[in-house]
Amino acid sequence: MNGQVIRVISNLYTVKAGDQLYGCRARGKFRIDNITPIVGDNVVIDIDNNIILDILPRKNELDRPVIANVDSAIIVTSLKKPNLDLVLLDKLISIITYHNIEPAIVLTKADLISEESKKTVEDLKNYYEMIGINVFYNTELAEIKRFVKNKIVVLAGQTGAGKSSLLNRLDEDLNIETNEISEALGRGKHTTRHVELYEIGEGFVADTPGFSALDLKDISKEELKFTFVEFDNSDCKFRDCLHKKEVGCKVKEMVEKKEILQSRYDNYLKFLEELEK
Ligand SMILES: Nc1nc2c(ncn2[C@@H]2O[C@H](COP(=O)(O)OP(=O)(O)O)[C@@H](O)[C@H]2O)c(=O)[nH]1
Ligand SMILES: [Mg+2]
Ligand SMILES: [Zn+2]
The missing domain is CATH 3.40.50.300 (P-loop containing nucleotide triphosphate hydrolases)
Incomplete structure (x- = not known):
């Protein structure tokens, strides 16, 4: 049966499958493969023996919290x-x-x-x-x-x-x-x-x-602009433009026309500076 891990306390996993909660252990195999179920995992469980048989591929995984x-x-x-x-x-x-x-x-x-x-x-x-x-x-x-x-x-x-x-x-x-x-x-x-x-x-x-x-420091200064999604609509023609001091930058134009919120742009520059350090 398929379910989702909603809680982990030491090596006891609470799995929600259908409308039921199952307290499960993980199959020994996982330790060999060096993978353990974590909260949010989609898993296959054996409901007769309360064992997690398989972990389905994760779409992402955070560290803090796991x-x-x-x-x-x-x-x-x-x-x-x-x-x-x-x-x-x-x-x-x-x-x-x-x-x-x-x-x-x-x-x-x-x-x-x-x-x-x-x-x-x-x-x-x-x-x-x-x-x-x-x-x-x-x-x-x-x-x-x-x-x-x-x-x-x-x-x-x-x-x-x-x-x-x-x-x-x-x-x-x-x-x-x-x-x-x-x-x-x-x-x-x-x-x-x-x-x-x-x-x-x-x-x-x-x-x-x-x-x-x-966690901002995980982002490179070149990647930062992509996290300000509204900059994408600017059609800034310079591929490498950091939208900072470049002449003819369309993002700066949009800020001047108040199409981009001033505080968003100021914060972008602030984070850019932090990442450049
Ligand atoms: N006036 C008011 N107080 C709130 C509101 N939401 C939370 N609080 C109070 O703000 C304080 C901190 O809330 P808490 O939920 O513990 O914040 P957390 O640290 O983010 O989990 C508590 O005293 C809450 O009662 C709200 O919408 N209005
Ligand atoms: Mg709290
Ligand atoms: Zn630009």
Whole structure:
């Protein structure tokens, strides 16, 4: 029978197959092949003996947390406490896009901002949607569930942004601890924590942060521009153009015409500089 690994605790694998959960061990063969099942794996199991017989090919695999077949990463972005951080948002979009994973944004704490700020946030939301990124408020639970449907999703975003609260809102039975101090201890902490996929609607969401801003360094300065998807529409005729100071650069023209958001372009230059160091 085919199923999906949704939890791993030492060498016990919880596999969801059909509507059932099976606690399985992995077949000895995997150790010889130097591969072990991980959360997100599509597997073939023997339900009479509770054994994972085979791991189907992975479409991708993340290291922190260890998880396979990730379809999307939702960047949980707070508008206040902590304040909206467009540098972090754009950085995470680039990192996620670079891994061929679909980024989406969930905005939190809109209840804490002024009416004027709401207008600015709406403009930003429209821009990110225009470049093809789904943007939701954390109050739009039905829409978020529709997005998650048939996907494996990881959450990203800074401590205190409202990731755990979002999961609790999506499934009132979860009762995940919010405002966790332990998260502030950094990414070392996450590697030791076990990963679990929560079933949300008809999709799966991982409980541990999927990406960190530190991962930007994996991208080369030549590759960075491809993670700013709207630059593609510029038809910049210079193949090697870094859209920086080049005369006649179409991306710069689009920024001047306000067709590309100034903060996106500024952040691009900022990341480029970081990668050039
Ligand atoms: N006012 C308000 N507070 C929120 C919202 N979402 C989360 N919080 C609060 O923000 C704090 C941090 O949330 P938490 O889910 O632990 O963030 P995490 O570190 O990203 O998991 C908690 O005190 C939450 O109650 C929201 O939409 N509005
Ligand atoms: Mg949390
Ligand atoms: Zn250019």
